Each structure stands twice: as C-alpha cells, then as structure tokens.
Amino acid sequence: MAISLHQPAFSAHSTFLSTNTTATNLPPNHHLRLPLSFRCNLSLTSNSNPEPEPVYSSVKSFAPATVANLGPGFDFLGCAVDGVGDYVTLKIDPQVRPGDVTISDITGAGNSSKKLSKNPNWNCAGIAALSVMKMLNIRSVGLSLSLEKGLPLGSGLGSSAASAAAAAVAVNELFGGKLQASELVLAGLESEAKVSGYHADNIAPAIMGGFVLIRSYEPLDLIRLNFPTEKNLFFVLVNPEFEAPTKKMRAALPGEILMSDHVWNSSQAGALVAAVLQGDLVGLGKALSSDRVVEPRRAPLIPGMDGVKKVALEAGAFGCTISGAGPTVVAVTDNEEKGREIGEMMVEAFMVGGGLKAVAMVKKLDTVGARLVSSISR
Amino acid sequence: MAISLHQPAFSAHSTFLSTNTTATNLPPNHHLRLPLSFRCNLSLTSNSNPEPEPVYSSVKSFAPATVANLGPGFDFLGCAVDGVGDYVTLKIDPQVRPGDVTISDITGAGNSSKKLSKNPNWNCAGIAALSVMKMLNIRSVGLSLSLEKGLPLGSGLGSSAASAAAAAVAVNELFGGKLQASELVLAGLESEAKVSGYHADNIAPAIMGGFVLIRSYEPLDLIRLNFPTEKNLFFVLVNPEFEAPTKKMRAALPGEILMSDHVWNSSQAGALVAAVLQGDLVGLGKALSSDRVVEPRRAPLIPGMDGVKKVALEAGAFGCTISGAGPTVVAVTDNEEKGREIGEMMVEAFMVGGGLKAVAMVKKLDTVGARLVSSISR
Numbered sequence: 001m002a003i004s005l006h007q008p009a010f011s012a013h014s015t016f017l018s019t020n021t022t023a024t025n026l027p028p029n030h031h032l033r034l035p036l037s038f039r040c041n042l043s044l045t046s047n048s049n050p051e052p053e054p055v056y057s058s059v060k061s062f063a064p065a066t067v068a069n070l071g072p073g074f075d076f077l078g079c080a081v082d083g084v085g086d087y088v089t090l091k092i093d094p095q096v097r098p099g100d101v102t103i104s105d106i107t108g109a110g111n112s113s114k115k116l117s118k119n120p121n122w123n124c125a126g127i128a129a130l131s132v133m134k135m136l137n138i139r140s141v142g143l144s145l146s147l148e149k150g151l152p153l154g155s156g157l158g159s160s161a162a163s164a165a166a167a168a169v170a171v172n173e174l175f176g177g178k179l180q181a182s183e184l185v186l187a188g189l190e191s192e193a194k195v196s197g198y199h200a201d202n203i204a205p206a207i208m209g210g211f212v213l214i215r216s217y218e219p220l221d222l223i224r225l226n227f228p229t230e231k232n233l234f235f236v237l238v239n240p241e242f243e244a245p246t247k248k249m250r251a252a253l254p255g256e257i258l259m260s261d262h263v264w265n266s267s268q269a270g271a272l273v274a275a276v277l278q279g280d281l282v283g284l285g286k287a288l289s290s291d292r293v294v295e296p297r298r299a300p301l302i303p304g305m306d307g308v309k310k311v312a313l314e315a316g317a318f319g320c321t322i323s324g325a326g327p328t329v330v331a332v333t334d335n336e337e338k339g340r341e342i343g344e345m346m347v348e349a350f351m352v353g354g355g356l357k358a359v360a361m362v363k364k365l366d367t368v369g370a371r372l373v374s375s376i377s378r
Numbered sequence: 379m380a381i382s383l384h385q386p387a388f389s390a391h392s393t394f395l396s397t398n399t400t401a402t403n404l405p406p407n408h409h410l411r412l413p414l415s416f417r418c419n420l421s422l423t424s425n426s427n428p429e430p431e432p433v434y435s436s437v438k439s440f441a442p443a444t445v446a447n448l449g450p451g452f453d454f455l456g457c458a459v460d461g462v463g464d465y466v467t468l469k470i471d472p473q474v475r476p477g478d479v480t481i482s483d484i485t486g487a488g489n490s491s492k493k494l495s496k497n498p499n500w501n502c503a504g505i506a507a508l509s510v511m512k513m514l515n516i517r518s519v520g521l522s523l524s525l526e527k528g529l530p531l532g533s534g535l536g537s538s539a540a541s542a543a544a545a546a547v548a549v550n551e552l553f554g555g556k557l558q559a560s561e562l563v564l565a566g567l568e569s570e571a572k573v574s575g576y577h578a579d580n581i582a583p584a585i586m587g588g589f590v591l592i593r594s595y596e597p598l599d600l601i602r603l604n605f606p607t608e609k610n611l612f613f614v615l616v617n618p619e620f621e622a623p624t625k626k627m628r629a630a631l632p633g634e635i636l637m638s639d640h641v642w643n644s645s646q647a648g649a650l651v652a653a654v655l656q657g658d659l660v661g662l663g664k665a666l667s668s669d670r671v672v673e674p675r676r677a678p679l680i681p682g683m684d685g686v687k688k689v690a691l692e693a694g695a696f697g698c699t700i701s702g703a704g705p706t707v708v709a710v711t712d713n714e715e716k717g718r719e720i721g722e723m724m725v726e727a728f729m730v731g732g733g734l735k736a737v738a739m740v741k742k743l744d745t746v747g748a749r750l751v752s753s754i755s756r
Contacts, residue, residue, distance in 0.1 A: 072644065073644075073648065074641060074644070075641045075645070076641065076644065076645035076648065077645075077648060213645065213648050213649060213652060214645065215645060215646070215649045215661075215664075216645075223649060223652050223661070225652060253637060254637060255636065255637055256634040256635060256636055256637060257634060257635060257637055257640055258633065258634055259631060259632060259633055259634060259635055259671075262635055262640045262643070262644075262671065263452060263453045263454065265640070265644055266450065266451075266452070266454065266640075266643055266644045266647040267453070267454035267455075267591065267592065267593060267594075267647070268593070269644040269645070269647050269648045270451065270454065270455060270591050270647045270648060270650065270651040271591060271593045271601060271651075272648065273648040273649075273651040273652050273655075274591060274601050274603060274651050274655065277651075277652065277655045277656070278655070283601070286593075293637075293640065
C-alpha cells in the first residue's frame with residue numbers, strides 16, 4: 001500500500017525536531033500550517049521511493065487522548081485533549097531484523113497494560129510503526145519500541161489511537177519526517193482497524209490535534225476544524241471504574257433509525273461543526289447534549305450515566321455526553337476551576353447513581369496532535 | 379402569540395429605511411450586524427406592547443428566492459439567492475377594516491399566480507402580514523397588499539417563503555421596524571405551516587439572507603452561517619416545466635433509514651456547514667452531491683434528473699442536487715460564465731433525458747435577505 005496526496009506538500013511535524021525539545025516549546029499556532037482538508041488516494045505504490053536514512057538514533061514521541069463522537073458527531077468527529085496520552089520511545093536497534101520492529105517494553109496504565117501484546121502485529125503501536133515503515137520503504141534498519149501508556153484501556157479516550165499515533169509519528173520523525181499527517185492517519189487507521197474497528201475519529205485528531213471531521217474513507221478525506229484559539233474550552237473527563245467494551249456498545253446501536261431522528265441529529269451535527277468553527281461554547285455544549293440516536297441506546301449500559309449528565313448540566317456545564325464508546329463521560333465548560341467543581345459532582349453522581357468509583361480530570365483542547373518530545377542525534 | 383428574544387436587541391432592517399432607496403444601495407456588510415444565533419421563546423404575550431404608529435404611508439419590499447435542503451442539509455439548512463424573488467407593496471388603506479389586511483392584486487409568475495387566493499387567511503403573504511400585525515398589536519390601521527411574484531409556484535425555490543418574507547418585512551417596516559429578524563421568521567413560519575408545512579429552511583434565509591441553519595423549533599433557534607464575502611459562489615438554478623408537489627416529494631421519503639446512511643449523511647451535513655463557514659467551494663459542492671437519504675428517493679420522480687446532475691458535474695460544477703423539494707436542480711460553481719455553460723448543458727439534459735423544457739439562471743448568494751426597496755413617507 002502507498003499513498004499520493006492531493007494537497008500541497010507539508011511535513012506534519014518536521015519543525016518539531018530538535019534534541020530534547022518538549023512539546024511546550026512549540027509555536028502556539030503551529031497547527032495553522034495544516035491545510036483545511038486532506039485527501040489520500042491509495043492508488044500508487046511507495047516502493048518506488050528511495051529508502052530514507054535515519055536522522056536520529058532515538059526519538060520519543062507523545063500522542064494525546066481523544067474524544068470521539070461528541071454526541072451527534074457519531075463516527076465522524078473527534079478532538080484531541082491536552083496533557084494526557086501515550087509516549088513511544090523508538091530506537092535504532094542492530095539486534096532487530098532490518099525492516100522490522102520489536103516491542104521491548106510496555107508500561108503505565110496500571111495492570112491493564114499487561115493485557116497488551118508485545119507482538120508488534122497485534123499491538124496498536126506495533127502495527128502503526130510497521131505500517132509507516134512500509135510506507136517509507138524501510139528495509140535496512142531494525143527498530144525497538146517502548147510504549148508508555150498514559151491512558152487506561154477501553155476508557156473511551158482513544159487509548160489505542162494514542163499508542164498508534166505516537167508510534168506512527170516516532171517512526172516518521174526518526175527517518176526525517178517525510179510523510180504527511182494524512183498518511184500517518186492512514187497508518188494509524190490500519191492499526192485501529194485491527195484493534196478496535198475501521199474508524200478514524202480517534203486516530204485523526206490524535207495525529208493532527210484539534211477537532212477533525214472525517215468526511216470519507218475512500219478516499220480518506222479529513223477536514224480540520226479550527227477552534228478559535230482565543231476561546232477558553234475545557235473538557236471535564238470523568239472515567240468510572242467500569243468496562244464498556246466497544247463491541248457491546250456497538251451492538252447496542254440499531255440497524256435503522258427514524259427519519260425524524262435522522263433529521264434532528266443531522267441538524268445538531270451541523271450545529272456542532274458551526275459551534276466549533278465559530279467558537280460558540282454554549283452552542284457546542286448544546287450540540288454535545290443533543291444526540292437522539294446513539295446516546296439514548298448507550299447511556300443505559302453505563303451505570304449512573306443519566307444522573308452524571310444531569311448533575312453536570314445542573315452544575316453549569318454547557319453540555320455533556322459519552323466520550324467515544326464510553327464509559328468516560330465528557331462535559332464542556334469555559335473555566336478550569338468550574339470544570340473541577342463539575343468533575344467532582346460527576347464523580348459523586350457516578351457513585352450515588354451507579355455505585356462506581358470514578359476519577360475526573362479537566363483538560364484543554366490539544367491543537368498540536370502527536371509530536372516529537374525529544375530526540376538523540378546519530 | 380408573542381415573543382421574547384434571548385439575544386441582544388437589533389432591528390433587522392431598520393437601516394434600510396429611506397424614500398426610494400433600492401437594495402443595491404445597502405452597505406455590503408450589512409448582514410454582519412446579525413448575531414450568529416437567534417432564539418425565540420413564545421411564552422410571553424405582545425398585547426402589553428403599545429401599538430406603534432405607522433412611519434410610512436406605503437412601502438415596497440423584496441424577498442429573495444431560497445434553496446433549501448442543499449443535499450445533506452435536509453429540512454434544516456437553506457440559503458438565499460440574489461436577484462430573484464417576490465415583491466410586496468403595502469399601503470395604509472382607510473377602506474380596510476382597522477387591524478386587517480386585504481390583498482388587492484397578485485401579478486407575475488405567468489398564469490400560476492391566478493392559483494393564489496386573495497383571501498389573506500389563505501395566502502402566504504396575507505398570513506405573514508396578519509401575523510406581524512398581531513405581533514405588533516396593530517388595531518387602528520388597515521392595510522392593502524399587492525403581491526408581485528417573481529418566482530414560479532412549486533418550483534423548489536421557496537416561492538411561498540419569498541411572499542411571506544416580503545410581506546412580513548413590509549408590515550414591520552411600515553410600523554418602524556420594531557421586530558427582529560427571528561420574530562419575522564416566526565411570522566413567516568406561521569404562513570409556511572399553513573401553506574407548505576412547518577419548516578423554516580426557506581423562510582429563515584428568505585428573511586435573514588445568507589445560509590441559515592435551523593437548530594431547533596421549540597424554541598426556534600437559528601444559526602446564521604457567514605460565507606466568506608471574498609469568495610465567488612454562483613448557483614446554477616435549472617427549473618424544468620414540471621410539477622413536483624411537495625406532498626408527493628415528502629411521501630417519497632422513508633419513515634426509517636439505515637444507520638450507515640445516517641452516519642454518512644450526518645458527516646456530510648457537518649462537512650457542508652464547515653465548507654460554508656470556511657468558504658470551501660469544492661467542499662461545498664462535494665457535500666451538495668453527497669446525499670444518500672433524500673435525493674436517491676426524490677430524483678427518480680423528476681424526469682431526467684440523474685442525467686442533469688451528471689452533465690452538471692461533467693461540465694465542471696462542484697456539486698449538484700435538488701433544490702428544496704424540486705423540481706429545480708441546483709449546481710454550484712465559482713465563475714458566472716462557467717455557470718451559464720453548465721446551465722445550458724443542464725437545460726439540454728432535461729430535454730434529452732426527461733423530455734422537459736427548462737430554464738437556467740445563474741445567481742449569487744443573497745446575504746441581505748428580505749428588505750425594503752422603497753417607501754413613501756406619510
């Protein structure tokens with residue numbers, strides 16, 4: 001598989017490169033260099049490309065957590081949240097067969113990281129790394145990868161996408177950042193397809209940052225929705241100790257829906273996109289809360305969800321819904337301190353209404369996406 | 379019935395007032411004064427408002443044609459098109475019972491205007507005029523109204539909405555422009571409900587201009603989507619000699635749709651809104667063409683439609699779909715001359731594929747909406 005882009009060439013992350021650079025040193029408007037729309041066409045092969053030389057002996061990358069669906073944006077909209085996500089350290093390793101990758105270590109996320117396979121063909125980070133190596137036509141260098149999970153598995157915060165995004169960016173940057181963001185999304189999508197289903201609403205924002213609308217898959221067509229930087233948007237993310245397997249959450253959805261519900265949800269999807277682009281926080285919250293198709297079927301599967309949403313809105317959140325396939329619940333507000341108060345009330349409501357322990361965090365929008373955080377020159 | 383607005387007060391058209399002022403003298407960015415979102419609450423009564431004095435003895439107003447649905451924006455999105463629409467002349471008439479309106483004359487639109495009732499309770503313009511008079515609490519003045527149809531009936535170009543919008547604005551301006559745009563939309567909606575169904579996707583853009591998203595009806599919540607003024611957007615509108623009654627077109631729609639079609643259309647609705655706000659003409663066209671829910675059911679009811687769409691796209695249109703409930707077909711392009719070529723080919727395709735005569739016009743976006751075009755002081 002290989003790719004041609006119908007967009008002016010740009011390197012998604014090439015300006016990030018410098019030894020020991022941290023993400024916080026990035027220019028704040030870096031993301032504005034991204035074109036608004038990305039399209040990929042899989043008709044060409046990349047094997048004709050010359051194999052690039054590695055630029056670093058080792059890189060460390062980070063990819064953020066993501067909130068997919070956002071109510072009426074079911075299966076086509078997601079956004080990245082700042083300051084929580086996964087890290088990948090990637091090294092040139094002469095012990096590893098050239099063109100291959102091994103997973104040396106998986107840490108973090110409590111015991112749940114032990115569930116993850118170290119076979120790169122069955123690990124999100126491994127699959128994405130191999131996919132990018134194939135795109136770049138890497139045949140002479142072997143890599144070893146270490147994954148540090150900052151996100152719990154199956155939380156509805158794009159855990160698998162964060163691993164895949166961090167790995168994809170790490171490989172790309174190690175070899176000089178030749179690939180564009182949309183190509184890395186395709187690599188991540190290959191990983192998502194094997195691990196949690198063929199959907200890009202986590203992997204696209206995990207790689208690109210901000211809000212991303214997935215317009216189509218064939219060809220992959222992504223629309224970056226720039227939220228006005230001057231607006232204060234805070235996500236309250238409340239994660240209960242409860243397993244909500246994506247499979248079960250997907251099975252809860254009907255094969256058909258009422259035309260009237262379709263019209264309603266479509267209009268709310270349009271309103272959601274307008275709210276993001278116009279920086280209308282109240283409108284964003286309203287759209288988030290408006291889903292009549294997916295949330296009504298999934299909420300009953302998360303103990304206490306209805307009460308959690310209710311207290312979030314009562315406490316002043318602009319809107320509230322399930323993050324991804326759950327069980328994390330997401331609310332939005334314009335004030336960090338208020339976000340903490342809302343979060344505390346939601347945690348309490350999870351215990352009262354669902355008998356579930358939960359933890360809350362308040363996060364800003366991540367507008368950068370997956371990035372290099374440090375590197376060691378050769 | 380009466381209204382309270384949850385938005386900063388503004389008079390939608392009060393700056394338009396001057397004797398013999400034409401719409402072309404309006405400031406080009408006039409519409410930017412509109413707030414992004416309008417909400418109406420019907421819980422208060424207006425009867426407590428003092429009855430306003432008439433400011434003019436006579437006014438003439440214009441309201442533009444509108445394109446509703448726009449593919450995946452079915453039933454919640456519409457836009458106004460420049461230079462074609464209906465005119466209303468409204469006069470203070472001592473012969474008319476105070477608080478009432480009579481329709482003195484209906485002209486234009488060939489023979490089809492003869493189909494229109496002169497009973498104000500059964501005429502779109504009459505209903506809207508009476509509704510605005512009620513909102514303003516007019517009890518001491520009688521009015522006579524003359525309607526000049528610039529739009530054919532049942533064409534899918536918002537003919538009834540244009541009449542209602544022109545009448546609503548005329549009454550409001552005659553009495554000093556006290557009501558806001560969203561209130562006039564409510565008056566027009568009362569008219570639409572009686573004549574063609576309770577939907578605001580024609581009446582809202584006919585009154586407000588530009589693109590308008592109808593977020594909800596209870597309360598009425600409208601989102602103005604500002605298309606970047608520097609972009610060239612042309613609508614190619616091809617109207618065949620064929621009757622496509624709204625009722626029949628509505629009956630063609632299913633009660634339920636596939637979840638997969640819902641997700642697809644919702645994502646295209648989001649993409650459509652993004653394209654409008656970002657001024658992305660290619661993306662707008664693509665969204666217009668993408669409907670998998672409504673157009674596939676309605677297109678077979680318009681003879682030749684498939685071929686018309688095909689040649690429009692082959693001729694370089696960015697996108698093409700049914701305007702409103704049809705039979706007019708709308709295509710978009712960025713060049714007026716090209717628009718005319720596309721229109722000619724579409725007209726030919728209607729004859730070849732559907733045996734229908736058709737006429738084409740190329741129009742820009744109307745960003746002003748219904749307005750006063752002239753007035754005579756008392």
